Amino acid sequence: MRPAIFSNLRLALGLGLSLSLSACSSEEAASPDLEAISDRGELLVITRNAPTTYYYGRDGEVGFEYELVSAFAEHLGVSPRFVIRDSVDDVINALEAGEGDLAAAGLTRTAGREGRFAFGPGYLAVQQQLVCRRGGANPGSIEDLADVQIMVTASSSYVERLEELRTEVPDLTWEARPDLTTEQILELVWKREVDCAVADSNIVAINRRYFPELQVIMPLTEEESLAWMLPPDSRGLRRELERWFAGLDDNGLLSTLQGRYYGHVDIFDYVDVARYRRRIHSRLPRFRPLFEEAAETHGLDWTLLAAQAYQESHWDPSARSPTGVRGMMMLTLRTAGDLGVDNRLDPAQSIHGGARYLADLRNRLPDSVEEPDRTWIALAAYNIGMGHVFDARGLARDLGRDPDNWVEFREVLPLLAQPRYHRNLRFGYARGSEPVEYVRRIRNYREILIRELDD
Known part of the structure; x- marks a missing residue:
C-alpha cells in the first residue's frame, strides 16, 4: 500500500495579501493577543522535538514547523521563541496553561480539540495509519483490531479515532502513553515490544527509513488537516493567520518546505x-x-x-x-x-x-x-x-x-x-x-x- 502522505498540501487556498502587523486594521491592531505579541517582540510557539516539527540539525534549528512559524513571525515583525515540550499531551497542556501564543507541533484538527481551542488554517493533509512490523501482527480488517496490542501517544488524535472505532468493535483496546512520542512508539513496534501503533502518514513516511521493517497495514481515517492550535480567545491572531496563509499559495513557501522536508521520502524500498x-x-x-x-x-x-x-x-x-x-x-x-x-x-x-x-x-x-x-x-x-x-x-x-x-x-x-x-x-x-x-x-x-x- 502506498501511504497517502501529502496529497493536498495546499489546503489554505485563496488570494490574500501579506500584511505586516502594523498594517492591520484598527480593530485587529487593538486585539489583546496581537498587542501582547507586539509589545513582547516575540511569538511564543509551543512545539515538540521531532523530525516532522522542530529539531537541531548540524547547522542549527530546522524543521517543517520551525521554518513555517519563523516565516509567520517575520511577517508579524517579531522573533519566534520556541517552547519545547516532550509529547502531544504536554504541548496541549502547555497551550491550555497559557505558556504560548500557539502550538505548532503536527496537530490534527479534530472535533474534540475544536471544543477547547481555536485553529488556524490547515496546511498539510495526512492520514492516520495502523502500523505493525513485518512478520508480526497483520490484522486484515477493522474487526481484527481487537486481537492486537495497540499503543498510541496520549491526548492524540489517534485516541479520538480509536474511541470512534470502538463503537464498531466493542472489544477494541489500546494503551495511551503520556510519556512516549509517536516516534518512540514506532520504534517499540520495530523492536517487537508492541504489536502495532497508530501514526500520521507523514510521521510514518519519515520513520520507515530508520525502521524499515515497519509496515502500513491499513488507513484508519480519510485525510485530515494539520493546523496550528491557538487559545480560544485568540481572535486577532487567528484572523492574521488566515490572512497570511491565504497568500502562501502564491509565494510558494508551502511547496518549497514540502520539497525540502518531504520531497525525498516518497521513495521506500x-x-x-x-x-x-x-x-x-x-x-x-x-x-x-x-x-x-x-x-x-x-x-x-x-x-x-x-x-x-x-x-x-x-x-x-x-x-x-x-x-x-x-x-x-x-x-x-x-x-x-x-x-x-x-x-x-x-x-x-x-x-x-x-x-x-x-x-x-x-x-x-x-x-x-x-x-x-x-x-x-x-x-x-x-x-x-x-x-x-x-x-x-x-x-x-x-x-x-x-x-x-x-x-x-x-x-x-x-x-x-x-x-x-x-x-x-x-x-x-x-x-x-x-x-x-x-x-x-x-x-x-x-x-x-x-x-x-x-x-
Whole structure:
C-alpha cells in the first residue's frame, strides 16, 4: 500500500495579501493577543522535538514547523521563541496553561480539540495509519483490531479515532502513553515490544527509513488537516493567520518546505533501506576517513558525499556500469582525466575526484542559487551534466518557473525528454527524470546515515 502522505498540501487556498502587523486594521491592531505579541517582540510557539516539527540539525534549528512559524513571525515583525515540550499531551497542556501564543507541533484538527481551542488554517493533509512490523501482527480488517496490542501517544488524535472505532468493535483496546512520542512508539513496534501503533502518514513516511521493517497495514481515517492550535480567545491572531496563509499559495513557501522536508521520502524500498543500514556498519567504516578528508578539502559535508557514493556504487570501489563509468564515485574516463584521477578503482582517488567534481559543479552555478538548493542542483548536474542543467534553467525561466528553487526546477527537468521542449535546446534530449530520482535517493540515504550515526 502506498501511504497517502501529502496529497493536498495546499489546503489554505485563496488570494490574500501579506500584511505586516502594523498594517492591520484598527480593530485587529487593538486585539489583546496581537498587542501582547507586539509589545513582547516575540511569538511564543509551543512545539515538540521531532523530525516532522522542530529539531537541531548540524547547522542549527530546522524543521517543517520551525521554518513555517519563523516565516509567520517575520511577517508579524517579531522573533519566534520556541517552547519545547516532550509529547502531544504536554504541548496541549502547555497551550491550555497559557505558556504560548500557539502550538505548532503536527496537530490534527479534530472535533474534540475544536471544543477547547481555536485553529488556524490547515496546511498539510495526512492520514492516520495502523502500523505493525513485518512478520508480526497483520490484522486484515477493522474487526481484527481487537486481537492486537495497540499503543498510541496520549491526548492524540489517534485516541479520538480509536474511541470512534470502538463503537464498531466493542472489544477494541489500546494503551495511551503520556510519556512516549509517536516516534518512540514506532520504534517499540520495530523492536517487537508492541504489536502495532497508530501514526500520521507523514510521521510514518519519515520513520520507515530508520525502521524499515515497519509496515502500513491499513488507513484508519480519510485525510485530515494539520493546523496550528491557538487559545480560544485568540481572535486577532487567528484572523492574521488566515490572512497570511491565504497568500502562501502564491509565494510558494508551502511547496518549497514540502520539497525540502518531504520531497525525498516518497521513495521506500524495504530491501534497499535494510541493506543500506547494514552496510553503514559493515562497509562504511573502511571508507569514512576518505570521505571526511575529501569533504573537508572541497568544502562539502562528508555524509552527503558518502550518501552520493552509495547511490553511485553501493560503496563498491570496483563498481562498473554498462556505459563505462567506474569506481566508488562512478567517474567517466574523460572526467577522471580532467580531475587527475589515473586509477578510478582506487577508492581514495575516486572519492577525492568525485568530491572535487561536485564542488566544481556547485561553484559553477550562479550566485542567485542558495543552499540547500545549490547542492541539490549540483548533484543533478553530476548525474546529467551541467549542459543539460543550464538548458533546464533556461526552460524553467521560459515556463515561468524559478530555476534557483529545487522544488520548481525538478518539475522542469523531466521535460528534457519531450521533443517539443528539447528540440530547441543546445544540448537536446536528456532523461530528465533520472537526476530527480538521483537527488531524492541521495537525500534519503544521507538522512538515514545521519540518524544511524547519532544512535
